[in-house]
Structures are given as C-alpha cells and as structure tokens.
Amino acid sequence: MARMRIWRVCMYLAALGTLVYAADPAWNGHTSPESTKTGPFTPYYVPPGARSYDSSSPLLQYSGDWRESFSSGFVQGSIRKTSAVNAYVSFTFTGTGIEWFGSMDAKHGISEVFMDGKLAQRVDGWNASPLRQQRIFWMFDLSASKHTIKIVNSGSHRNKALGTTLDIDAFVVTDTPQSNQTMLALPPPDSSSNLASTAGTAQQPWNLEQVGSTGVHAMQLAVISNSHAIIIDKVEHNPLTISGHPAWGALYNLNTHSVKPLNVKSNSFCAGGTFLSNGTMINVGGNPVVEDITAAADFGDVDGLQAVRIFEPCDSDDVDNCDIYENHSRIRMASPRWYNTVLRLSDGSAMVVGGSKKGGWINNSTTNNPTVEYFPPKNIAGKNGLPVELPFLVDTLNSNLFPIAFSLPDGKVFMAANRDAMIYDWQNNVERRLPQIPNGVRVTYPMTGTGLLLPLSADNGYTAEVLLCGGSTVDDTKAGYDISSQDPASSQCSRMVLTDDGIAQGWQVEQMPRARIMPDAVLLPDGKILIVNGGGTGISGYGNVKDQVGASNADNPVLSPVLYDPAAPTGQRFSSGGMPTSDIPRLYHSVATLTPSGKIMVAGSNPNLDRSEVKYGTEYRVEWISPPYMSGDRPSFAGNAPDKIGFGQTVQIQVNVPASASANDVKVILMDLGYVTHATHTNSRHVTLQSTASGNTLSVVGPPNGNVYPPGPGWLYLMINGIPSTGVKVMIGDGNDPPFDQGALTNLLSQTKVDQNERS
Numbered sequence: 001m002a003r004m005r006i007w008r009v010c011m012y013l014a015a016l017g018t019l020v021y022a023a024d025p026a027w028n029g030h031t032s033p034e035s036t037k038t039g040p041f042t043p044y045y046v047p048p049g050a051r052s053y054d055s056s057s058p059l060l061q062y063s064g065d066w067r068e069s070f071s072s073g074f075v076q077g078s079i080r081k082t083s084a085v086n087a088y089v090s091f092t093f094t095g096t097g098i099e100w101f102g103s104m105d106a107k108h109g110i111s112e113v114f115m116d117g118k119l120a121q122r123v124d125g126w127n128a129s130p131l132r133q134q135r136i137f138w139m140f141d142l143s144a145s146k147h148t149i150k151i152v153n154s155g156s157h158r159n160k161a162l163g164t165t166l167d168i169d170a171f172v173v174t175d176t177p178q179s180n181q182t183m184l185a186l187p188p189p190d191s192s193s194n195l196a197s198t199a200g201t202a203q204q205p206w207n208l209e210q211v212g213s214t215g216v217h218a219m220q221l222a223v224i225s226n227s228h229a230i231i232i233d234k235v236e237h238n239p240l241t242i243s244g245h246p247a248w249g250a251l252y253n254l255n256t257h258s259v260k261p262l263n264v265k266s267n268s269f270c271a272g273g274t275f276l277s278n279g280t281m282i283n284v285g286g287n288p289v290v291e292d293i294t295a296a297a298d299f300g301d302v303d304g305l306q307a308v309r310i311f312e313p314c315d316s317d318d319v320d321n322c323d324i325y326e327n328h329s330r331i332r333m334a335s336p337r338w339y340n341t342v343l344r345l346s347d348g349s350a351m352v353v354g355g356s357k358k359g360g361w362i363n364n365s366t367t368n369n370p371t372v373e374y375f376p377p378k379n380i381a382g383k384n385g386l387p388v389e390l391p392f393l394v395d396t397l398n399s400n401l402f403p404i405a406f407s408l409p410d411g412k413v414f415m416a417a418n419r420d421a422m423i424y425d426w427q428n429n430v431e432r433r434l435p436q437i438p439n440g441v442r443v444t445y446p447m448t449g450t451g452l453l454l455p456l457s458a459d460n461g462y463t464a465e466v467l468l469c470g471g472s473t474v475d476d477t478k479a480g481y482d483i484s485s486q487d488p489a490s491s492q493c494s495r496m497v498l499t500d501d502g503i504a505q506g507w508q509v510e511q512m513p514r515a516r517i518m519p520d521a522v523l524l525p526d527g528k529i530l531i532v533n534g535g536g537t538g539i540s541g542y543g544n545v546k547d548q549v550g551a552s553n554a555d556n557p558v559l560s561p562v563l564y565d566p567a568a569p570t571g572q573r574f575s576s577g578g579m580p581t582s583d584i585p586r587l588y589h590s591v592a593t594l595t596p597s598g599k600i601m602v603a604g605s606n607p608n609l610d611r612s613e614v615k616y617g618t619e620y621r622v623e624w625i626s627p628p629y630m631s632g633d634r635p636s637f638a639g640n641a642p643d644k645i646g647f648g649q650t651v652q653i654q655v656n657v658p659a660s661a662s663a664n665d666v667k668v669i670l671m672d673l674g675y676v677t678h679a680t681h682t683n684s685r686h687v688t689l690q691s692t693a694s695g696n697t698l699s700v701v702g703p704p705n706g707n708v709y710p711p712g713p714g715w716l717y718l719m720i721n722g723i724p725s726t727g728v729k730v731m732i733g734d735g736n737d738p739p740f741d742q743g744a745l746t747n748l749l750s751q752t753k754v755d756q757n758e759r760s
C-alpha cells in the first residue's frame with residue numbers, strides 16, 4: 001500500500017484489488033511495478049485487450065538498410081533504425097486501430113506512412129531533445145479487417161534536422177470492442193405516435209450515424225460555440241497527445257470532426273462545469289495527486305480536488321488560441337470536491353454543490369462534503385467565502401454524489417439527491433424539503449438517474465416542473481460485493497410541479513419503456529426530451545460490484561433512445577417507434593448533448609480505470625442522432641441574429657420561413673445546452689421567448705430576468721410546425737462578469753490552502 005499513489009485514489013478505491021494496477025506501465029513515468037522514481041513520461045501504453053508487436057517481431061517485414069539499437073529505454077530493449085532513402089517496414093495486422101511507437105530527436109527526418117497502399121500521412125520525427133517510446137503515428141477508424149501499414153523513409157527532413165533517421169520501437173494494434181452485449185428485447189413499435197410526420201412536410205425518420213472520434217475519452221461535454229464543443233476527461237492514456245503526454249481535454253469541431261487537445265493541468269476526473277454570465281466556462285473539482293509526483297517531467301497532473309479551471313469565451317471557428325487556464329494559488333475552491341454539481345445562478349455566478357472530500361465510491365459521513373460554495377466566492381450565511389453547510393446533503397447519504405440541481409424561475413435552486421429533493425433559497429440559506437421520490441428510487445451517483453427542468457414559457461407563468469428518470473432501488477448501504485451488475489435499474493420517471501399546489505399533489509410517476517441506470521436526458525428545441533444511453537442493469541462506476549463485465553458495474557446497455565413528450569397526455573408521452581439502434585454501448589462516463597445543428601451528439605463510455613479495449617472498453621467514437629425535424633422544411637435566420645439580448649429587451653430578428661408557413665407561426669426558443677457530466681445536465685434549459693411578427697421581422701423580447709434565464713450564453717432556435725432552425729449562440733443579459741466580492745475572496749484565500757485535503 002505504501003506505493004499507492006493518491007492521485008489515483010479515486011480509481012484505486014474503485015478497484016477492489018488495489019495492487020493489480022500497480023504494474024501498469026507509464027503512469028507518471030513509473031515504468032516498473034516497484035519503481036518509486038519518476039522519469040520522463042512515455043505515451044507507449046498497451047490498453048488491456050490491445051496487442052503490442054515489438055520491433056523485433058517476425059511479423060514486421062523490413063526492407064533496405066536497417067540496424068538494431070539497444071537500450072533499456074526502448075520497448076523490449078531494442079529498436080530498428082534506418083537512415084536510408086526508401087528503406088521501409090511493412091506490417092499486416094487485423095484490427096481497427098494501429099499505433100506506431102518510436103523515438104524522436106534532432107536527427108530524425110520525414111517518413112511516409114501508407115495504410116493499405118494509400119499515403120495516410122507524412123510524419124516528421126524531429127524533436128530538439130531526444131524522446132523515447134513516443135506515439136509517432138496512429139489511426140483508429142479502420143474497418144474491422146486485415147490491414148497493412150507501410151512506413152517509408154522519404155529521405156527528406158526539415159531544415160534544422162541533422163539527419164534522416166526513422167526508427168521503429170513497437171506497434172500496438174487496437175480493436176474497437178465489438179458490440180456483443182445482450183440486446184434487450186425492443187418493445188413493440190409505438191403506434192400511438194407517428195414520429196416521422198409533421199404537418200405539410202416529408203421528413204426522413206430518426207437517423208443515427210457514427211462519424212468522428214473524440215481523441216480523449218468524452219467524460220464531460222459542453223457546446224461552447226456554433227462550431228465547437230469542449231470535452232473533458234480524466235488523466236488516462238488517450239490517443240490524443242499534448243506536450244508529449246496524453247491529453248485529457250479537447251475541443252471538438254462539430255462540423256469537421258477535428259479535435260484540438262487542451263492543456264488541462266489538474267486531474268479533472270469527476271469534475272462538473274458551467275458557463276458564467278460573461279461567457280467564461282469553469283470546470284470545477286476533480287481528483288487528487290501526490291505532491292512529490294508533480295515535477296514537470298511527469299505525466300503533469302496536479303491535484304484537481306479544489307481546482308477551478310477557467311476556459312475563456314472561444315466563439316470563433318479558429319480555436320488555436322483557446323485553452324484552459326489554472327492557477328490554484330489564486331483561483332480555487334475553499335474545499336475539496338469530487339463528484340460535485342456546478343450550476344449557474346440567477347446572478348450569473350456559479351454554485352458548487354456537494355461532492356466528496358476525496359475519491360471513493362459511495363459517499364459516506366467521513367468523506368462527504370455536505371456544503372455549497374460559490375464562484376466567485378460570496379458572503380452568504382456569514383461564511384464570507386467559505387462553504388455553507390447543507391443538512392440536505394447529510395440526510396441524503398450515501399448515494400448522493402452529483403446532486404441533480406436546477407436554477408428555478410423564482411431564483412431558488414431545486415436539488416435532488418438519493419431519494420430526496422428540496423428547494424434551496426440560497427440567498428437566505430433556507431432549505432424547503434419536498435416529498436420523497438416514490439418507490440424507493442435513488443437518482444444520484446452511483447444509483448445514477450438523470451433530471452431536467454421542463455420547458456418554461458410565459459404562457460404558464462414560467463411555472464417550474466422537474467423530471468427525474470432512471471436510477472436504481474438498490475440499497476445504498478450495501479457493500480459492493482452484495483450488489484450485482486445484473487441488479488435491475490429503475491424505469492421510473494417522476495415529475496413534480498414546483499408550486500404549492502404541485503408539491504401538495506406530489507410526484508407523478510411514469511415508466512420508461514426500458515429501465516436505465518445512467519441515462520442522459522436531452523432537451524430538444526421542440527420541447528421534447530430524448531432519453532439515451534445507460535444500462536438496463538447494475539449501477540454507476542467500475543470495479544466495485546460482483547459480476548463485473550470487464551470492470552463495469554453495469555451491464556445490458558440500452559441501445560435505442562426513447563422520446564418523451566412532456567406536453568402529451570399521461571400514458572402517451574413515451575415513444576420508441578422509428579428509433580435507431582446503436583451498436584455502441586454507452587455506459588459509465590457517457591454523454592449526450594443537443595448541438596446547434598439540431599442533431600444530438602452522443603459520445604463516451606469508459607467504465608475503466610484507464611483506457612481499455614476489453615468489454616466494456618474506452619469508447620472514442622461519436623454518434624449523431626438526427627430527429628425527423630432535421631430533414632423537414634426548416635426556418636432560418638435571415639441575416640445576422642442578435643449576439644446579445646438584455647433582460648426584457650426587444651430585438652428585431654429577420655427570418656426566412658417555408659413557403660407554406662407564415663412568420664406568425666414562428667416561436668423563438670432560447671436554450672441552454674447545458675454542461676453534461678455523469679448524467680447531470682445541470683444548466684439545460686428551454687424558454688419560449690415572447691415574440692410578434694410583422695412580415696418576416698420578429699420582435700422578440702428577452703427573458704424577463706435572470707431567474708427565468710440565468711445571465712450567460714444560450715442558443716436561439718426558431719421553431720415552426722415542430723421544426724427548428726439551426727441554433728445560433730446568443731449572450732443573455734449584459735455579458736458582464738458575475739458579482740465579485742473581494743472580501744469573500746480574500747477570506748477564502750487566507751483561510752484555506754491549496755490542496756488542503758492532501759496536506760492534512
């Protein structure tokens with residue numbers, strides 16, 4: 001246990017056999033099981049289920065003048081090396097991915113990599129200082145069949161290179177896990193709803209396509225602009241690299257599917273996030289690290305438990321200059337949090353809710369952090385920047401991590417944790433407990449369900465109604481060995497109107513066609529909800545329960561989404577007819593979000609300690625679900641849409657409507673696409689704005705205040721006959737910074753320490 005590395009404690013404690021993982025190579029440069037000295041990081045890593053072929057393998061065919069060179073720093077102690085023009089190596093393998101590892105230094109030149117006879121890439125092996133076991137080339141989207149990679153020394157080199165060296169240390173062949181899971185029986189097609197028809201237009205049915213790869217595993221996802229989404233992962237051996245080590249954050253181009261790695265410094269495992277009133281996104285909390293393993297030469301991660309990672313607005317298509325900024329000496333939380341929820345409040349600042357003081361699995365009274373704090377820090381309840389106790393988070397132990405929370409249209413905050421719910425008047429620090437969720441259903445980690453605030457509009461006086469779906473009735477005081485990956489998940493959805501009358505009536509219960517643990521609920525511009533992802537059995541996490549599949553605590557992935565129409569009469573709200581079926585399981589650490597185009601982006605799944613190819617493996621493939629409206633006769637913005645709308649401000653918007661329709665029929669929908677992590681869609685919001693038409697000009701009134709729509713970024717969609725336009729990003733409010741209290745910040749910085757949990 002002495003060499004147990006605390007920065008992996010979250011994952012270690014999740015694994016029953018702690019030392020099993022101690023032999024993993026290449027974490028923070030520890031390359032042998034008993035080594036305690038760190039060395040330069042090497043990205044050479046063979047995920048469980050993948051195969052490595054050394055440079056000396058007889059399956060590698062060398063042609064031309066190659067030599068062997070020996071060092072303990074090479075995979076299996078040797079590399080093959082050539083400086084001769086047209087010398088090549090050729091390797092035929094069966095798999096869906098290939099990685100070439102080799103060295104880089106000032107003498108390396110340019111090689112040409114051919115895949116199945118076609119030039120795939122010209123690769124420059126030059127680096128000012130020598131590096132070993134680097135991933136020089138990779139390709140992960142091959143068909144599941146036989147392929148040949150051929151690497152040819154081009155004889156050319158960049159100007160400053162001192163030679164034309166090409167070397168081979170090893171190849172790693174990867175296999176996208178083939179879906180082999182039990183398919184749960186599909187319910188009979190739902191004849192009560194005709195998904196594929198909308199007045200007057202011929203639409204295609206629901207469609208699902210797999211395009212793109214996230215490069216880093218997509219644990220957390222948020223759309224940041226009309227063209228990009230941000231993806232945040234934990235520290236692990238992702239194929240995408242930055243500064244010589246795997247990246248654990250990336251920007252994903254929604255149009256071209258290209259990815260740019262981000263420089264996340266602290267371990268963002270189990271973080272949450274939100275945008276602020278000025279458009280800046282924060283990513284908060286995470287996992288620890290041991291202090292003596294933070295040298296620059298290491299993997300590079302620092303303690304993320306108190307981290308506030310800043311991502312400034314990045315609205316242009318060119319994201320080259322966008323990155324994450326961290327400086328924990330002046331920007332941090334007052335207390336450590338793993339599995340905290342982060343939401344934007346009516347004043348445009350962020351509330352950070354709950355979490356655990358260190359990694360673990362199920363929360364308990366020792367590790368629980370039953371408090372809220374704010375970013376920027378506030379002086380509430382006399383705490384002057386320090387955490388404010390929330391008895392609700394004590395009463396909801398054990399299964400209360402990643403509380404489900406929403407800013408309500410009266411400025412207060414709804415929260416659900418475990419089997420309970422409440423409304424929190426954060427300004428006055430008063431809890432109002434709500435009726436318990438019926439039938440013993442638990443909705444928060446690791447009995448993870450999902451929740452949404454249903455669409456708001458002036459027509460119903462912006463009345464708040466919440467929906468909670470999925471989760472589990474498994475007893476949260478049970479030990480892992482008493483819980484099975486085959487325990488059924490819950491199919492229950494519970495809905496309540498948050499008025500005195502609604503609360504008196506209590507939760508209204510409905511059943512999804514199929515049970516789901518870890519579902520994602522995605523609000524669509526038409527006010528309907530797509531429920532996707534998750535498993536039919538088990539609970540969240542990995543490495544804890546019996547009957548694990550690989551390491552997954554859950555099984556029986558649910559491969560088809562279901563649509564929920566909150567406005568339909570009870571009994572007719574769910575429809576599965578025409579829904580596509582995926583062959584990609586999306587279990588723990590999966591995400592889904594609406595994108596500006598109107599499609600739903602689905603990514604992630606990684607119930608594993610580190611990148612793995614064993615069922616259920618680390619999933620990088622992206623899927624796009626197109627609702628029937630994508631092929632409808634869509635309205636559009638004529639000319640520029642407004643880039644900012646103040647509260648109560650009237651703006652003119654020019655629209656194009658289909659010939660069969662009139663601008664009078666257009667509804668203007670303001671949406672927050674949210675920040676998705678661990679099935680929480682905290683800021684997701686759908687508000688119908690008031691508008692009147694004159695010709696093709698709409699006069700649109702901004703939301704009345706920050707309670708109805710917390711100031712900050714959003715997306716405008718025009719809706720006509722159930723068909724939305726493409727969404728465009730808009731800033732709601734004045735775009736100013738959230739309120740800043742220097743006294744509270746000074747007090748926080750003087751009363752708390754950086755990484756205080758690890759120091760204590």
Ligand SMILES: *[C@@H]1O[C@H](CO)[C@@H](O)[C@H](O)[C@H]1NC(C)=O
Pocket residue numbers: 180615
């Ligand atoms: C897939 O299914 C086959 C036949 O049921 C089984 O033999 C094989 O082990 C399964 N593979 C995986 C990766 O589960």
Ligand SMILES: *[C@@H]1O[C@H](CO)[C@@H](O)[C@H](O)[C@H]1NC(C)=O
Pocket residue numbers: 327329330
């Ligand atoms: C972090 O903040 C401190 C205090 O303001 C400052 O001295 C330091 O230069 C900052 N570091 C970085 C990397 O910005």
Ligand SMILES: *[C@@H]1O[C@H](CO)[C@@H](O)[C@H](O)[C@H]1NC(C)=O
Pocket residue numbers: 013359360361363364365366367
């Ligand atoms: C709570 O969990 C931690 C680690 O997850 C463990 O060390 C501690 O003993 C537990 N405390 C209680 C009261 O169960």
Ligand SMILES: *[C@@H]1O[C@H](CO)[C@@H](O)[C@H](O)[C@H]1NC(C)=O
Pocket residue numbers: 276278279280310312313376737738740
């Ligand atoms: C927005 O406000 C936050 C918190 O005060 C600050 O850290 C960030 O730099 C601000 N963003 C911009 C673009 O000014």
Ligand SMILES: CC(=O)N[C@H]1CO[C@H](CO)[C@@H](O)[C@@H]1O
Pocket residue numbers: 360361362363364365366397398477
């Ligand atoms: C994983 C873990 O530490 N679980 C603990 C959660 O809390 C209960 C009681 O507070 C303990 O019995 C569990 O062991």
